[in-house]
Amino acid sequence: MIGARGAIATCVAYGVAGLARGWVEPTGLVTSIDPLRRLDLAGFDQFVLGGWDVCKRDLSTTVSGLVREGILSQDLVASASAEGTNFESRIRPGILDGPSVGGSDLDPESSRRGALSAREQIAELRADIEAFRDEHKLRRVVVVDLTSTEAFRGGLLEQPELQSLDALERALDSGVSLPASVIYAYASMGAGHPFVEFTPNAGATPKALRELALDLGVPHCGNDGKTGETLFKTALAPMFAARALSVKSWQGYNMLGNGDGAVLADPAHREGKLRNKDEVLTGILGDHHSHVAIDYVPSLGDWKTAWDFIHFEGFLGTKMSMQITWAGCDSALAAPLILDLARLADFSATAGEGGEMAHTACFFKSPIAGGTHDFNEQHRALVEYCLGHLS
Amino acid sequence: MIGARGAIATCVAYGVAGLARGWVEPTGLVTSIDPLRRLDLAGFDQFVLGGWDVCKRDLSTTVSGLVREGILSQDLVASASAEGTNFESRIRPGILDGPSVGGSDLDPESSRRGALSAREQIAELRADIEAFRDEHKLRRVVVVDLTSTEAFRGGLLEQPELQSLDALERALDSGVSLPASVIYAYASMGAGHPFVEFTPNAGATPKALRELALDLGVPHCGNDGKTGETLFKTALAPMFAARALSVKSWQGYNMLGNGDGAVLADPAHREGKLRNKDEVLTGILGDHHSHVAIDYVPSLGDWKTAWDFIHFEGFLGTKMSMQITWAGCDSALAAPLILDLARLADFSATAGEGGEMAHTACFFKSPIAGGTHDFNEQHRALVEYCLGHLS
Amino acid sequence: MIGARGAIATCVAYGVAGLARGWVEPTGLVTSIDPLRRLDLAGFDQFVLGGWDVCKRDLSTTVSGLVREGILSQDLVASASAEGTNFESRIRPGILDGPSVGGSDLDPESSRRGALSAREQIAELRADIEAFRDEHKLRRVVVVDLTSTEAFRGGLLEQPELQSLDALERALDSGVSLPASVIYAYASMGAGHPFVEFTPNAGATPKALRELALDLGVPHCGNDGKTGETLFKTALAPMFAARALSVKSWQGYNMLGNGDGAVLADPAHREGKLRNKDEVLTGILGDHHSHVAIDYVPSLGDWKTAWDFIHFEGFLGTKMSMQITWAGCDSALAAPLILDLARLADFSATAGEGGEMAHTACFFKSPIAGGTHDFNEQHRALVEYCLGHLS
Amino acid sequence: MIGARGAIATCVAYGVAGLARGWVEPTGLVTSIDPLRRLDLAGFDQFVLGGWDVCKRDLSTTVSGLVREGILSQDLVASASAEGTNFESRIRPGILDGPSVGGSDLDPESSRRGALSAREQIAELRADIEAFRDEHKLRRVVVVDLTSTEAFRGGLLEQPELQSLDALERALDSGVSLPASVIYAYASMGAGHPFVEFTPNAGATPKALRELALDLGVPHCGNDGKTGETLFKTALAPMFAARALSVKSWQGYNMLGNGDGAVLADPAHREGKLRNKDEVLTGILGDHHSHVAIDYVPSLGDWKTAWDFIHFEGFLGTKMSMQITWAGCDSALAAPLILDLARLADFSATAGEGGEMAHTACFFKSPIAGGTHDFNEQHRALVEYCLGHLS
DSSP states (O other), rough: BBTTTSHHHHHHHHHHHHHHTSSSOTTTTTGSSSSGGGGGOOOGGGOOOEEEEOOOOOOOHHOOOOOOOOSSHHHHHTTHHHHHHHHTTTTTEHHHHTTTTTTTTTTTHHHHTTTSOOOHHHHHHEEEHHHHHHHHHHHHHOOOOOOOOOOOOHHHHHHHHSSSSSHHHHHHHHOOOHHHHHHHHHHHHHTOEEEEOOOSOOTOOSSHHHEEEEEEEEEEEEEEESHHHHHHHHHHHHHHHHOOOOEEEEEEEEEEEEEHHHHHHHHHHHHHHHHHHHTTTTHOOSSSSSEEEEEEOGGGEEEEEEEEEEEEEEEGEEEEEEEEEEEEEEEHHHHHHHHHHHHHHHHHTTTTEEEEEEGGGGBBBSOOEEEEEEOHHHHHHHHHHHHHHOO | BBBBHHHHHHHHHHHHHHHTTSSSSSSTTTTGTTTGSSSSOOOOOGGGOOOESBBBOOOHHHHHHHHTSSOOOHHHHHHHHHHHHHHHHHHHEOOOTTOOOOOOOOOOHHHHHHTSHHHHHHHHHHHHHHHHHHTTTOOOOEEEOOOOOOOTTTTTTGGGGGHHHHHHHHHHHHHOOHHHHHHHHHHHHHHHOEEEEEESSSOOOOOHHHHHHHHHHHHHEEBOOOOSSSHHHHHHHHHHHHHTTTTEEEEEEEEEEEEHOOOOTTTHHHHHHHHHHHHHTTTHHHSOOOEEEEEEEEGGTTEEEEEEEEEEOOGGEEEEEEEEEEEEEEHHHHHHHHHHHHHHHHHHHTTTOOOOOOGGGGGGGSSSTTOOOOOHHHHHHHHHHHHHHOO | OOSSHHHEEEHHHHHHHHHHSSSSTTTTTTGGGGGGGSSSOOOGGGGOEEEEEEBOOOOOHHHHHHHHTTTOHHHHHHHTTHHHHHHHTTTEEEEOOTTTTOOOTHHHHHHHHSSOOHHHHHHHHHHHHHHHHEEEOSSOEEEEEEEOOOOOOOOOOOOOOGHHHHHHHHHHHOOOOOOOHHHHHHHHHHHHHHHEEEEOOTOOOSSHHHHHHHTTTOOESSSBBBOOOOHHHHHHHHHHHHTTTTEEEEEEEEEOOOOOHHHHHHHHHHHHHHHHHTTTTTHHSSOOOHHHEEEEEEGGGTEEEEEEEEEOGGGGGEEEEEEEEEEEEEHHHHHHHHHHHHHHHHHHHHOOOOOOGGGGGGBBBSOOOOOOOOOOHHHHHHHHHHHHHHH | OTTTTHHHHHHHHHHHHHHHHHHSOOOTTTSSSGGGGSOOOOHHHGGGOOEEEOOHHHHHHHHHHHTTTTTTTTHHHHTTHHHHHHHHHHHHHHOTTTTOOOTTBBBBHHHHHHHHHHHHHHHHHHHHHHHHHHHHHOOOOEEEOOOOOOOTTGGGOOOOGGSHHHHHHHHHHHHHHOHOOOOOOHHHHTTTTTTOSSSSOTOOHHHHHHHHHHHTOOOOEEEEEEOOOHHOOOOOOOHHHTTTTTTEEEEEEEEOSSSHHHHHTSSSHHHHHHHHHHTTTHHHSOOEEEEEEEEEEEGTEEEEEEEEEEEEEEEGEEEEEEEEHHHHHHHHHHHHHHHHHHHHHHHHTTTTTEEEEEGGGGBBSSSSOOOOOOOHHHHHHHHHHHHHHOO
């Protein structure tokens, strides 16, 4: 996990420990219910967790924040303390993204790695992965990006060096500078490890990376986990379309308070996030006025509260409205999906399925393989993929 | 339309006039959008509207209430005044349901009809329908029940005389007393006219009536239009199931103020309504605490406001919540569905499809043919029915 | 504290420990801010807590529930474990109220006490208080009722034996049966100890008890702590009145899940509660449609969620609305007020003020001394009382 | 009324006609209820309405929009058509504010007036007022600013020429350029006519203008009518302070759709509005995180919908929340206050009270005379002013 000292990764670590020992229910795990649970997926007792982070913050700091906010229970933390310690011992310094300055607890080693050439960064990351795999005698490593949103780089996906694998290889030889998420994606997939982009970062989205995945037959998916406001929005909007109700305005106001929120308070970082959230409904509802805001409200901590206002017109031009307030805990919503995606990526790799895992679109705000944003249809595609493998 | 002086029927009447002349957009009509609009359905200029009602209230009283509440525009009322007058002239006295005392404006002729034997009632209703059809040279008559909710009769559907058509015929000969809605259903379908039960009333639900429909090859559907809280509930609940989120409590509070609300303020009438609303989620979500209330709030008029509170648990036992406020205009939501169902019933009759129109389940809180309450699946079934007829 | 094993009393116990040691901020304590904090009030290090309860549940059970719900922190519980143990050792068996059967963990000694004559009950309670006072060398004991709502007894306040102290004394001699809360009030005040009725129970409300308080110069106050929905309602409603906006309907839906909620799920118990909630706005807003519901939603635990819908009319008859959702933790809202009221009752006793503490009206849904329900005016009266004592 | 072709002025015009004839209830008029109605205030049949506007839009366009949105009834419009026509005939071309370009229906005469020197503008406006007064034989003229928010001019109030009346007079002689609202205020008050600033515009706020009002003994008040979100915010926030609850965050999201909204979609215009809304709670609640947004949602028309999220901490550090949705009609909320303020300004002028009408603070987001923003205290000051005049 990239961003291994953050709230989501910490919930994943204690959650896996709890699932493996039966202390935690598999609530929120799509692979725990029918039909997906009938697939031959990795068991939680087979998971070994490790990762990278650019900060040196003790994991216990993240843990105590999660306990204070009522997300991790003191009991689980105490019972799984050995697993927590082991996980922390497997966290390596990450690569600081170019435009980022890091926080006050920046790992100097991450600064050093951030200043290396892309080829050198890739080599160090691969060495980390291989050492991890060898030490724990793992059948497979799946890399998942859980960092904060990187600064938005306009036009990145159109840059010539990202249009083909050849162009990228040449650019790497010439010392091109790339977002850290793209380096991680290249390092992982280039060595045959599946890659999951759970943030809005570029990751494996550039054409060159997608070509790499296809060439090497490595499965990957992303971007940007669909965990809260975008989830219910894309589950609900099809109802208006099905009933020929004309949505005039859909306003979405998001408030969040954790580290992710602090990063998004910076407009450069927020832009990447908002682009994924604002456009999802156009394909479902057609033209309408829409607006999505994300505001940093420190007191909320890891809790995300969103308010959506939907103004729609029915028969005879009658104006009606629907309002939704969602109060969800970001890490508790995201963590089980990380486990689902790691299991599904591993399954695809075993099945020899390379390239974009189109059947995982329901997990993402901006699925790499494109397609509808209608959650119900996306979910059906996942179910059909699963039934295909079961029959 | 049974209940022809009510708000829904009035919106239907002015709406059809407006649609036929292009003054009104087909917003809210499922048959106006793809793929249903590609079926060969009756045009709005072919509709001739008539009905029954047990009250004598001038249609202009209903109209001015709807104008005051911003549902009907003064402009449409003025432009379609001829159509309004014609419609009113075609309203005949309805059959007062046994346990009902009617309002202060009760039509004495409806009292007289209410006191007749069932056989006599059936004969008078058929005579009304046939006179209407002959006068306007109609290809087909579709009967739609839009009355207020009848008093709940516990055990009605289990009564021996409703278990088969034979038993019913014998009971009719012996002077059985039946809910008015069952009489209307028998009178309509027995003479070959499709029947739509848009209320929670028994209508065509009893086995004997369903047998009648199959025997005569008459299409029918119901019960209880899914227009508001139940609509969004059954569109949204599948999201929780798909994500393995555990819904602990789903509370639904409904407030309404029109005549329908006044009737539902009486517990005997409310029971029928609540039974349809409270059970829809169990099949989707499994066991959970749920509660549905309907309260009469006179100042709301024809506007229904519902607040739903959903308490759910995610990974690590984290409790989260979702709240929804729906402010919808009952008549404007229902009226276009009446037109959709009349067109679809006519289409089925032409296609020779008798019995329950299972493909219309997405229109109803309690589909006669049963099946899932998941709106997304129900809607897909409608689309598939349509595509089957188009291919 | 009567109901000493409940959530509020437990929060009071750990809260006092934390306040005395500076581990807990005095948030939510009205006596901690200007001008009240300038009064010469008892310090938190002077408090010694004890109480009665009819159940035997270990305090640790209540504590772990409060920790799990994020109300008490594990840190405070650990730090104040000695105070917690001491408090629990001072809890005596309460008097089971006549119509109540108690829960599965009913203390048999409470059943025994419940079956005694009123005179005997009074004698035992006084002995408890005096033993407590003597053992801890206390300057004063204040008794606070924190039990669940007693079963509603229609006409209780009009019963002849409660119309005067004389009549009550005679009735006690004849073996009258009285609600437990009235026995507690008589036992406390009759021995000179101030009494605070924080529940909707009768407590010191009957005329005979109020006469007793005046005769003996004992201060008392109640009823029914104003902590949530009724608090914001009575703070907000005056705005509509001040602006001549005409409130047509005010609907209030309350959901709660703790032991209090389970008790209120029983209509007999709920009636007492609803009577206090439903009538508060009439004096402020004049005639309007109103409705208050309380529903038991087990998953909410100690969290109360209320939704209020206010439908109002402005100029030109325009209908507008306001909706409020309040998500509050019952015990954390009530506990500091218990401390405020104990301090204020002690202050009044020292100042020689007997009878109803009219200046505490802002703390109660149904102030014994009557007067406006307008929270702003009630609060001003408290401030003025305080300024009077400071000048 | 400045902005006489707008929605508020139109509601005032038809509303006064309806009030004078008894067709309209005085709902929403503070001067219609005790104790203010006992003051000797101008009767509605004594009002003669006129105004200025920079656009040429027919009043019937504004009227039909208000009818369509359910704010003005067709009946009132028909009954008061003569009054409507008369009012429109008394609308004169306004002065286009310097930085504004006006809309597509800009009155060329307003452009001409906008290009005049300030002295010339003042002379033309005075001539308009005097002609209006003489023609209708009026006892007094009160000028009320109801225009859209002017572009924000940073540092305006600190400009040397606005620090004293002398400096202003010299600047006017030298051809200074001033916001239109300041010109209107000078023209009105300089000729002895009371002035009400109902928008966030500078109007009579500059020191020089306040000096003018005191010198000439002319009453005036402002700024920015407190009609919706800020109203309930300042009525409710004192409750948190009174209970020592610690508000951590108060987020306010405003959506509006009328002409006012379109103007506020421009950041230069929005800044003036937000400055008044964002700071009102600091004095009441102390330091806390707050954020106010205003978004233009065209489909809402004249309806303003606001959602406020209040995150607060209670005892034991427990985090709780309150959410409020306000759906109000801007014009129907503002119009009665215009009438109240005109009557009160007239009353003050008759009573010989010059300068800021401090007792009207409860009507404004940013009262010129300063003081608390606590609505309850502000309202009490108004009541006390009134009682002072009645005793």
